[in-house]
Amino acid sequence: xxxxxxxxxxxxxxxxxxxxxxxxxxxxxxxxxxxxxxxxxxxxxxxxxxxxxxxxxxxxxxxxxxxxxxxxxxxxxxxxxxxxxxxxxxxxxxxxxxxxxxxxxxxxxxxxxxxxxxxxxxxxxxxxxxxxxxxxxxxxxxxxxxxxxxxxxxxxxxxxxxxxxxxxxxxxxxxxxxxxxxxxxxxxxxxxxxxxxxxxxxxxxxxxxxxxxxxxxxxxxxxxxxxxxxxxxxxxxxxxxxxxxxxxxxxxxxxxxxxxxxxxxxxxxxxxxxxxxxxxxxxxxxxxxxxxxxxxxxxxxxxxxxxxxxxxxxxxxxxxxxxxxxxxxxxxxxxxxxxxxxxxxxxxxxxxxxxxxxxxxxxxxxxxxxxxxxxxxxxxxxxxxxxxxxxxxxxxxxxxxxxxxxxxxxxxxxxxxxxxxxxxxxxxxxxxxxxxxxxxxxxxxxxxxxxxxxxxxxxxxxxxxxxxxxxxxxxxxxxxxxxxxxxxxxxxxxxxxxxxxxxxxxxxxxxxxxxxxxxxxxxxxxxxxxxxxxxxxxxxxxxxxxxxxxxxxxxxxxxxxxxxxxxxxxxxxxxxxxxxxxxxx
Numbered sequence: 001x002x003x004x005x006x007x008x009x010x011x012x013x014x015x016x017x018x019x020x021x022x023x024x025x026x027x028x029x030x031x032x033x034x035x036x037x038x039x040x041x042x043x044x045x046x047x048x049x050x051x052x053x054x055x056x057x058x059x060x061x062x063x064x065x066x067x068x069x070x071x072x073x074x075x076x077x078x079x080x081x082x083x084x085x086x087x088x089x090x091x092x093x094x095x096x097x098x099x100x101x102x103x104x105x106x107x108x109x110x111x112x113x114x115x116x117x118x119x120x121x122x123x124x125x126x127x128x129x130x131x132x133x134x135x136x137x138x139x140x141x142x143x144x145x146x147x148x149x150x151x152x153x154x155x156x157x158x159x160x161x162x163x164x165x166x167x168x169x170x171x172x173x174x175x176x177x178x179x180x181x182x183x184x185x186x187x188x189x190x191x192x193x194x195x196x197x198x199x200x201x202x203x204x205x206x207x208x209x210x211x212x213x214x215x216x217x218x219x220x221x222x223x224x225x226x227x228x229x230x231x232x233x234x235x236x237x238x239x240x241x242x243x244x245x246x247x248x249x250x251x252x253x254x255x256x257x258x259x260x261x262x263x264x265x266x267x268x269x270x271x272x273x274x275x276x277x278x279x280x281x282x283x284x285x286x287x288x289x290x291x292x293x294x295x296x297x298x299x300x301x302x303x304x305x306x307x308x309x310x311x312x313x314x315x316x317x318x319x320x321x322x323x324x325x326x327x328x329x330x331x332x333x334x335x336x337x338x339x340x341x342x343x344x345x346x347x348x349x350x351x352x353x354x355x356x357x358x359x360x361x362x363x364x365x366x367x368x369x370x371x372x373x374x375x376x377x378x379x380x381x382x383x384x385x386x387x388x389x390x391x392x393x394x395x396x397x398x399x400x401x402x403x404x405x406x407x408x409x410x411x412x413x414x415x416x417x418x419x420x421x422x423x424x425x426x427x428x429x430x431x432x433x434x435x436x437x438x439x440x441x442x443x444x445x446x447x448x449x450x451x452x453x454x455x456x457x458x459x460x461x462x463x464x465x466x467x468x469x470x471x472x473x474x475x476x477x478x479x480x481x482x483x484x485x486x487x488x489x490x491x492x493x494x495x496x497x498x499x500x501x502x503x504x505x506x507x508x509x510x511x512x513x514x515x516x517x518x519x520x521x522x523x524x525x526x527x528x529x530x531x532x533x534x535x536x537x538x539x540x541x542x543x544x545x546x547x548x549x550x551x552x553x554x555x556x557x558x559x560x561x562x563x564x565x566x567x568x569x570x571x572x573x574x575x576x577x578x579x580x581x582x583x584x585x
Contacts, residue, residue, distance in 0.1 A: 069134045071157035072121030073150060080120035081568070085533040089526075091127025091134055097537040098137040103144035106375035107547025108412065109574040110540055111145065111307055116571075117536055118142050119150055125533075133165065140167040146279020146308025148174035166197050173256040174280040178208060196222060200232055201257050207239050207264065216240070235261040259284060271295040279308035286317065293320060297342065304382075305375055311382045318345035318383075328353070332366055343367075344383055351387050361391060361400040368403050374410070374549045374582040381411035389416070393423040398434050405441055409448055410581050412574075418451045425455065439463035443484055443585055447491055447576045449569070461488070465499065478503055484585050486553040487576045490560035516542055520555070527562035535566045548579035 074080030086094060101114055118138045125134065135158045142151040151171035172181035182205035188198045199222055206215035219236050231254070239261060254273060259281060262269060268290050274282060277299070285291055286300035286309055300317050303309035321342055331337050331350045347367035354360035364384055368377070388407060391397065401424040408417035421441070427434035442460040445452040464484075468477060482503055485495045523538035539559045543551050551559075556579050563572035 067124050068158045069124035070122060071135065071154060073119040073153055073157075074116060075121055079116055081116060081122065081532065081536075082120070083122050085117070085120050085122035086125040086531075087123060088529060088531040089125040089534040090131070091125040092131040094125045094534065094537065095132030095134060095137045097534070097541065098141050101141050101144075101537070101540055102543075102545045103141055105543075105545050105547050106305065106373070107543070107549070107578060108305075108375065108378040108410070109571075109578040110543060110547050112412070112574065113536060113571050114141065114540060115145060115147065115150070115307065117533060118145075119154070120533075122533070136165045136168070139171060140165065143167050143171045143174070143280065144278065146283065146303065146306045148280050151175070152177065166195075166201075169198075169201055170256045173260055174284075178205070178260070181205075182208065194221070194225065196225060196229075200229070203236065204257050204261050204264075207261070212240060231258055232261075235265060235267075238265040238267065254281065256280070274299040274302065279303055279306035282306065283308045286313075293317075294342075297321070297345070301344070301379065305379050311385075315348065315383055318342075318348050321345040321349075323349060332363060344380060347380070348383060348387070351384065357391055357394070358396060360387065361397055361403075364388060364391075364407075365400060365403045368407055374547070374578055377581070378410045378412075378578075381407040385411055385413065393420045395423070395427060398424060398427045398431065398437070401434075402437055402441055405452075406444070406581055409444065409577050414448050414450065414452055414577075421445065421452055436463075436467055439467055443488060444577065444580050446493065447487055447573060447580055449491075449573050458494070461493070461495075480583060480585055483553045483556070483579065483583055486557040487560060487580060490557040490564075491573075491576065516544060520558070523559065523562050527565050530566055532566040532568060535562055536568060536571065539563060543575070548575050549582040551579065 072080065076082040098118070102110065103114065105111060105114075118141050127134075135154055139151045139154050142148075142154065148171045151168075152175045155168055155171070169181040169184045172178070172184070181201065185198055185201040185205055188195065189202045199218055203215045203218040203222070206212070206218060215236075219233070223233070235258065254277070259269065269285060269288060271285075271291060274285050274295060277285065279302070282299045282303035286296050286303050288296065291299075297317055300309055300314045304311055304314040323346060327337070327346065328350055331346055337343060337346060344367075347363070351360050351363040351367065354363055364387060367384065368380055384407065388404060391400075391404070393401070393404070401420045404420045405417040408414055408420075421438075424434055424438050424441070428438045429435075439460055442456060443464050446456045446460075465481070468480060481499075485499065485503070489495050519538050519541035523535055523542055526534040526538055539562060542555060542559060548556060556575065560572045560576050563569070563575070
């Protein structure tokens with residue numbers, strides 16, 4: 001069928017009528033297609049689409065005031081950064097920085113900081129019309145982080161925007177609210193402007209509403225414009241003909257509309273999607289009972305690491321893995337198995353079956369040790385927290401204290417490590433080995449702050465330095481000392497001049513300059529002007545996708561100082577601790 005350009009006016013009128021149908025009757029009474037199945041409630045009944053963050057359980061709230069751009073989900077007392085977070089910053093600058101956030105970072109500290117910045121209820125940065133959509137930028141970034149629930153909650157708090165972004169519709173699809181996504185699609189396609197992305201969503205909505213003729217007309221417009229998306233047209237054919245064959249070449253970066261169409265057609269998603277998908281899609285794969293268990297576990301691990309899947313859900317998926325008696329009995333004899341495929345599932349099973357505390361501690365230590373990246377180490381720690389909490393710090397477990405303290409720190413639960421550190425302090429009075437373990441932990445405890453840092457003395461650092469001097473790798477030793485001294489100096493500790501000169505004499509490799517010098521300069525300027533939110537955004541860009549693990553000590557030290565100067569001490573400590581643990585300080 002040939003469709004003339006003038007016919008787009010007719011298409012616009014049809015879309016407007018479709019929007020009215022949605023607002024009055026919903027979508028044929030069928031309810032939303034859930035791309036991400038909800039968590040079951042305690043009684044087994046699925047809850048409504050969530051309006052809270054999937055990991056922290058935060059509640060949505062709006063900052064008092066007339067500006068709908070000031071909405072947020074976190075107040076100062078519940079993880080937010082306060083109402084003055086964006087004071088002094090321009091909206092155009094903040095929106096551009098948010099759109100550039102490294103949301104694909106594997107760093108738990110950076111991802112937590114990004115989430116808190118995006119969800120804080122605070123006065124919107126100053127700006128004029130045309131300076132960018134502040135809430136829209138936050139919604140887009142939250143969606144890239146895999147937090148569709150938070151993105152929807154922000155949209156609900158703001159209300160109707162003047163110019164809805166396609167990311168808003170994608171958040172609604174991922175959040176199980178297809179009718180609202182379809183209403184946005186109908187609104188955006190009602191005029192003469194032609195946007196292929198909105199038209200694809202409209203075609204899906206027309207199929208969903210049981211209107212295949214209207215969908216065929218919309219698809220014909222897309223074919224006329226030669227939209228380069230063969231997977232979409234294959235999905236259209238599957239829906240039109242009822243053909244269950246999966247389309248060849250479903251893109252690795254498949255968008256929610258592709259996935260919604262595939263689910264409507266009853267198609268099985270290709271398992272390779274987990275190699276490239278964004279966090280929201282990863283959660284979809286993890287929750288898809290039609291996928292193989294290894295594929296679901298692969299997706300679930302990535303989704304949990306990104307904050308898109310509750311840790312408890314990943315833990316329950318691991319419970320579906322079966323092991324032979326020989327595998328369970330031989331796991332501790334061959335700790336390498338705990339680091340291999342399905343290693344975390346094996347670790348949880350082996351540790352849980354140990355009734356004797358010392359045996360459980362041995363299993364946990366064997367599983368925590370092989371973690372090869374900071375992200376994997378943090379994920380392992382989050383998964384074993386319930387098992388770790390069951391252990392009580394007793395004198396016979398003094399050897400396990402370093403494992404417990406580091407696990408609690410990287411899991412973001414440093415306060416729960418305090419009983420273990422107290423026990424080690426007591427043992428150190430009579431046990432030289434315990435005293436050495438305490439000295440090795442004290443710089444890390446000093447960086448973490450709070451109760452863990454109580455009892456810190458400069459003599460502790462001197463003892464740590466002496467113990468670290470036993471490393472035969474001179475270059476690695478110098479690198480660790482450089483990082484430790486730089487971070488502690490930034491945290492307010494006085495490092496003796498002689499120790500710095502000792503590093504100079506060892507000809508330590510010069511510290512690499514930050515790769516993003518614009519972000520470096522921007523962070524310094526924002527910190528001097530006391531612009532807290534802007535300082536944090538530039539700091540996140542400075543560390544980038546590699547996070548604290550890949551950043552040179554000089555950049556980390558400047559970031560810690562800048563964050564502390566504007567009142568972001570907890571974020572500064574989280575970054576410092578992650579860098580220190582990753583480099584085995």
